[in-house]
Amino acid sequence: MRIPRVPAGVDPTELRGVLDGRWAGVRRRVRELLESERLPPGDGLDTEQHRERVFEQLRWLGGSEVPALGFPTEYGGHGDRGGSVVAMEMLAGNLSLMVKAGVQWGLFGGALTALGTERHHRRHLSSVMDVSLPGCFAMTETGHGSDVQRLATTADFDPETDEFVVHTPDEAARKDYIGNAARHGRLAVVFAQLRTPGADGSPEGHGVHALLVPIRDEAGNPAPGVTLSDCGRKAGLNGVDNGRIVFDHVRVPREALLNRYGDVSPDGTYSSPIDGVNKRFFTMLGTLITGRVSVAGTAGSATKLALEIALRYSDARRQFENPGTGQETPVLDYLAQQRRLLPALATSYALHFAQEELVSTLHDLHTDPGRDPDGRAQRELESRAAGIKAVATWHATRTIQECREACGGAGYLTENQLATLKADTDVFTTFEGDNTVLLQLVAKGLLTNYRGRFEELGTLGMARYVADQFVGTVIERTAARSLVQRLVDAAPNRDEEDVLFDRGWQLRMFEERERHVLDGVARRLRRAGSGEADPFEVFNEAQDHVLRAARAHIDRVVLEAFVAGIDRCTDPEAAGMLERLCDLYALSNIENDRAWFLEHERLSPGRAKSVVQAVNALCARLRPHAVRLVEAFGTPRQWLTAPIATGEQPGLG
Amino acid sequence: MRIPRVPAGVDPTELRGVLDGRWAGVRRRVRELLESERLPPGDGLDTEQHRERVFEQLRWLGGSEVPALGFPTEYGGHGDRGGSVVAMEMLAGNLSLMVKAGVQWGLFGGALTALGTERHHRRHLSSVMDVSLPGCFAMTETGHGSDVQRLATTADFDPETDEFVVHTPDEAARKDYIGNAARHGRLAVVFAQLRTPGADGSPEGHGVHALLVPIRDEAGNPAPGVTLSDCGRKAGLNGVDNGRIVFDHVRVPREALLNRYGDVSPDGTYSSPIDGVNKRFFTMLGTLITGRVSVAGTAGSATKLALEIALRYSDARRQFENPGTGQETPVLDYLAQQRRLLPALATSYALHFAQEELVSTLHDLHTDPGRDPDGRAQRELESRAAGIKAVATWHATRTIQECREACGGAGYLTENQLATLKADTDVFTTFEGDNTVLLQLVAKGLLTNYRGRFEELGTLGMARYVADQFVGTVIERTAARSLVQRLVDAAPNRDEEDVLFDRGWQLRMFEERERHVLDGVARRLRRAGSGEADPFEVFNEAQDHVLRAARAHIDRVVLEAFVAGIDRCTDPEAAGMLERLCDLYALSNIENDRAWFLEHERLSPGRAKSVVQAVNALCARLRPHAVRLVEAFGTPRQWLTAPIATGEQPGLG
Structure with missing residues (x-):
């Protein structure tokens, strides 16, 4: 068998250049950043020590360029979505830190940005970035992880008080595996079935929406009506505090609804730029990829x-x-x-x-x-x-x-x-x-x-x-279309x-x-x-x-x-x-x-x-x-x- | 496609009976034993707590029928080699305990039994069984795990003092990954290149042999000339204290040689029932399967x-x-x-x-x-x-x-x-x-x-x-020979x-x-x-x-x-x-x-x-x-x- 030529050697700088690609600048800067501070993973630490170490590391990272990369420029971010992804993946030697950062800035901050509107952004984004407001992305429930359309947590609008009532109807509907929930999270983006009072007074469903619900005060005490528990040890990622959240008729103001794709007026009228419960839900999910x-x-x-x-x-x-x-x-x-x-x-x-x-x-x-x-x-x-x-x-x-x-x-x-x-x-x-x-x-x-x-x-x-x-x-070619066609031909x-x-x-x-x-x-x-x-x-x-x-x-x-x-x-x-x-x-x-x-x-x-x-x-x-x-x-x-x-x-x- | 019939149901007792097989009695007794005492694995414990818990569990198990199963009847064992293997595998819900038991009774006790002679058995076997003498099986070295014939630890016979000098010539020859070595082991079966003084005074090699070398006293202090260290955390099995052993010209009496397949007389003459260094070594290994x-x-x-x-x-x-x-x-x-x-x-x-x-x-x-x-x-x-x-x-x-x-x-x-x-x-x-x-x-x-x-x-x-x-x-058939032949025909x-x-x-x-x-x-x-x-x-x-x-x-x-x-x-x-x-x-x-x-x-x-x-x-x-x-x-x-x-x-x- 004739094997095509393998070069005698290769200049590592050339190869690195090709691999670094479009975000070579971000890669270089993150490499430098990671030379400036030791961020050791938690080998040998017990769970609580590990969580605290990773939280400290997260706060340190919060002071760097990394979190800002992905956020909108209006609020101090760089608006560089791609650079943000590239920067995060470079944390692979300390995966608890990477996941904790992913929860804070990617999931929590990302949902707030994508599903919320100006009032949410103005109020929260800077404290999301600098980690003064640690948060959760509370989607998965014990009973539903893959089939998230069937989430069972409810958010009923009460026009009397201009509030939503967020509630966990049964144990299978508790929020589960939620990063930041066991220790550090204070505010959660909670996915729930949004309902408004219908014509006959019975609740009318509009599908899954996201609301901001405080779960813990600054002293670390659970918010009223919120029960927090700990998922305990996991196979790995023990620097991330995954937990469970149960809501007992927790009331939040109407403005807590992340209302980019669906809103409720003070009189309880639901409106959305997107028709159809499914289409709306999957549009929301699509912003979170x-x-x-x-x-x-x-x-x-x-x-x-x-x-x-x-x-x-x-x-x-x-x-x-x-x-x-x-x-x-x-x-x-x-x-x-x-x-x-x-x-x-x-x-x-x-x-x-x-x-x-x-x-x-x-x-x-x-x-x-x-x-x-x-x-x-x-x-x-x-x-x-x-x-x-x-x-x-x-x-x-x-x-x-x-x-x-x-x-x-x-x-x-x-x-x-x-x-x-x-x-x-x-x-x-x-x-x-x-x-x-x-x-x-x-x-x-x-x-x-x-x-x-x-x-x-x-x-x-x-x-x-x-x-x-x-x-x-x-077959629709995805990259280098004409080259691939030429090669195939x-x-x-x-x-x-x-x-x-x-x-x-x-x-x-x-x-x-x-x-x-x-x-x-x-x-x-x-x-x-x-x-x-x-x-x-x-x-x-x-x-x-x-x-x-x-x-x-x-x-x-x-x-x-x-x-x-x-x-x-x-x-x-x-x-x-x-x-x-x-x-x-x-x-x-x-x-x-x-x-x-x-x-x-x-x-x-x-x-x-x-x-x-x-x-x-x-x-x-x-x-x-x-x-x-x-x-x-x-x-x-x-x-x-x-x-x-x-x-x-x-x-x- | 016609699929052959699947029975509508099956009597679980019947199926269990077939699966329990030849050692059904041992399986039943071990199931009962494991109902009598909780032996929780060490989830959530730190390394030292976990090691201590497993050591306690091992001592408890030492008081049961389990260790005796595999040892010779002359020393209080049951001589039931098969039953012993079956009993050990039933510890699978607490694998640190199983491995710790395997080190103590299977490897350490097994080598002592198979490679030693009556003097070793009489002196040690009962305290091996009841775990009053925790031991190690010190074969693997940092430099050689798979190719054990090239182990580099030496055991030189000194006729002047009627002793062997056990020595680690370089860092790659340190014993590594040795179970029981980091905390609990007191005596080790050490595999080393056995050498006696040749005619011209230079050492003559006889291949790898095993010797009993004390590594730690009852208070837990390392024996003179022995340096013990800890392999630290592992992916799992953290209830087992794996460690490293380095010997600095450690002297043990001539009788410390496990001499079933090779012995040295007081004048330094080597003798063995098996000719050939390789054949001897692999005969020894064969007893340890x-x-x-x-x-x-x-x-x-x-x-x-x-x-x-x-x-x-x-x-x-x-x-x-x-x-x-x-x-x-x-x-x-x-x-x-x-x-x-x-x-x-x-x-x-x-x-x-x-x-x-x-x-x-x-x-x-x-x-x-x-x-x-x-x-x-x-x-x-x-x-x-x-x-x-x-x-x-x-x-x-x-x-x-x-x-x-x-x-x-x-x-x-x-x-x-x-x-x-x-x-x-x-x-x-x-x-x-x-x-x-x-x-x-x-x-x-x-x-x-x-x-x-x-x-x-x-x-x-x-x-x-x-x-x-x-x-x-x-193709030599291995089981149900005539049935298999009939089916194939x-x-x-x-x-x-x-x-x-x-x-x-x-x-x-x-x-x-x-x-x-x-x-x-x-x-x-x-x-x-x-x-x-x-x-x-x-x-x-x-x-x-x-x-x-x-x-x-x-x-x-x-x-x-x-x-x-x-x-x-x-x-x-x-x-x-x-x-x-x-x-x-x-x-x-x-x-x-x-x-x-x-x-x-x-x-x-x-x-x-x-x-x-x-x-x-x-x-x-x-x-x-x-x-x-x-x-x-x-x-x-x-x-x-x-x-x-x-x-x-x-x-x-």
Whole structure:
């Protein structure tokens, strides 16, 4: 097998430049900031000490440029949505701090900004930024996490007193897992079913809305009618004080309603610029996707740090004598160790470019919403954010686990960081949207071609829509459109030699998979819409197929982002290295899914075996560069403390 | 697709009886014991409190029947090796306690028993059992964990004083990760390179031997010349005090040598019943495989507990309305949730029977070693133990992770146990032999047909042996030999309908995979032995292939054990249920590996798709029985405390 050239070396500055991308300035400034102050994670602290440390660190960070980045310029922010996401993901070495910051500025501050109006902004934003007002984002309930439309907390308007009455009707409706609720939060954005008195006096529902409810006074005592409790220890992120909130007919003034998308007048009349309960709710949710994008980015950063630790260790650690040389062999020379770590490294590169593109799209769209008159771009963005969040967080879970195992017993010690990285990131596949649910949203978006907010269409709605409207998959390229088209057009036919390393062939394989899987799902779901069978059963029997469609789509989007990223690279050596990493990403992805390609006769058995050999060969070729390639990500040096990675461990190097 | 019948229900007592198997009596007694005393794990305790609690629990357990089970009857034990393994695995709800017990009785006591002689037994065994003498098993060094033949600690005999001088020559030779070393251990079994003065006065090496070295006095002070330190926090198992030991020319009497396989006379003459440094060392190691078997069993028990939590939750938790019924759907009704948990449940059943068989073989062989005059059975047992340990611990890591994610945010809270189970079991893939290294041992055993202890043949030796001797794979059936043969012979040809559910067809698929992969590896390795190429490179390029061979072998052994287990079941309903679980195990295994079957044209594309459908259909059929099937394992009730599994969580069923 002829493997394309791997450059003899690469200038790390060039590679760093490509990776730093559009927000290189923010990355540089945050790296500098993180050199100026030690922000150690809480290893060895008990829960309360850990929470206090992280709260102190948060207040310190509140004095820096970081929180201001994402807030509107009118209130002292920089209005740099993309920069804000990038800055947050750089906190990956202290994930409790990152999540605490995400709760305060991203979720609490973000909801206040997006769903509130000038009166809320003027009153609160500066104290949100400097953390003098710690807050909560109280959406999830014990009984409903994924299906947030069915939240059961109520907010009834009482025209007599011009107040809302916020209430928890039963135990399953308590707010649960709420960050900042157990200790520090004072004000909460509470999502509740908004009701006004109807004509006959019985309450009339307007769907889920958000209100500002004080939950704790400055001395830390719960507000009247509010019962706060503690979720206790978690697998990780123990520097974040997750808690539960129960409301017993808590009264807040009418102005507490975050009223951008729905308001109540003093006489109890409800009004909204958006018709329809569902459409309104999903419009509100749509404004909050920054959190999801941020989780994807942070998952990526944590994975890069884990890979750096494992690769540095594997490069230096020797075990078993090579009888030919009499020397013990560095464990990264073993194929099995390479296979554990190097395809994951290539995937981290791929996801890095996909994330950069996602952040750019988010930034541009939210900075200038006028670009998107019919809301289609926003719906595509929501779908992309959901899918990349799912793929990036599963990649984190698997890769950090692999890194732990690849470092043996040393990987199990807290001092070597992998244990904490694993435990802290483990909930990323769950929070900001359960990954399985998110991939279903992606599939719905594809099947309905982003027509209407896809969440509005429940299972049945989607099926009916598909039955009526779906006319066949159109692969819409997402990045470097003309380049990708050119590559695909120029791809040799599949029987030619060495086609595996042809980028056009790889792109075509990804595209064909997506098209075929999606067409198949559409065919199956039409049955549900046709009324022949029980729609739930038809949907449920196809659920694995639906998830596969979403996955195939996102994999293609990621590959295109990688191709576009290489195209932006002007240094030939750096580009050459990226080309081989892109080969490894594409081919290891095809390898993992080669059962599908074989079943659908997109790969012959012989070609499938060649894919495995190509992955092995690429691992061997990239192995000498592994440490430099992972350093190029530019993880802030304060996060790299593991003795097995810093040279302090005896017997290494 | 016609799915074979699933019984309408099953008598849990019948199923429990089959699963409890040969050591049902021990299981019953340990269940009763675990009802008599609360042994809570250390959630929320700090490291020192946790260590003290577990130490107290260990002492309490020392007063029970449990430690005695495995020790020789002459010293108050029961001589029930199998029962001892079974009893230990039942501690899976408090894994720090299990591991602490494993260190004290399994590793420390086990080495003392197996490698020592009457003088050591008489003096120490009773205080090992009642924990008045806490001890360590000091094998691993910072620089060498997997390649223990290269341990660097030295034990030089000094005839002048009739003593050994135990010494740590450099920092990489410090003993590391040693359980009981940081706080409680007083005596250590130390593995060191034994040397006696040679004819010219320079030291002559006899390979690695074990000596008893006091490391701490009763007041807890380190012994003279011994430096003890603490490995600190770990991902999990923080109730076990792992530490490091450095020896500075520590002198111990000649009698401290555990001298069953090698002794030194007062004049410094070395003698051993076994010729050859390697053969001797691996004979010693072979006596210590109980620890490996125990880890496999405990991984199995922890996985069953995790599955019970996740399945009870998934059965009761509802999310998203079924538009057809207006009811919210239990999450276990979703195909995606079934696929996460039910194939894993079936695999846990399969591994349960494989473990039972492994323990039986260990028990019989070690109770009556005369059955095994040429040592072949012992070598097979070592290989089986290595392979099942690897497969069972990876299954644990993956399944517990899946359970955590399947329970969403609730799964992340410590109170719901999955976080602790995940963190505590995570090192199981590493300790008692790194899984990748263990699978290589399995492959070597297969390739050399257990001729000579396979560890003696290094990479090159194996390759040379293969070149000289390997004549083709013989599939030797391991359980229910004649039944398996009958089933395979009666299997329909692959083109018939519904062949997927034919046990003979499944067995043949597993056998053919093993034979084909193994033949392929042998062919590749012959090149290494033939001198044409660099042997390390030939071996290394085939490493993934070598690991696959081992995996294919163990998968087949596990399936045969399941078949044999069903054959022992006399209740038709219980047997019927086990048959379907066995289908699910076999078919989900084939499904996961169907790329291989397709590449090697053992499955047509159409048949491969049918395998996926069959797994889906089995999941749907077994779903109503899931909770009863996981309860049948009989996990002691004290271990099930998760509110999401006990009905204490609001909003569940």
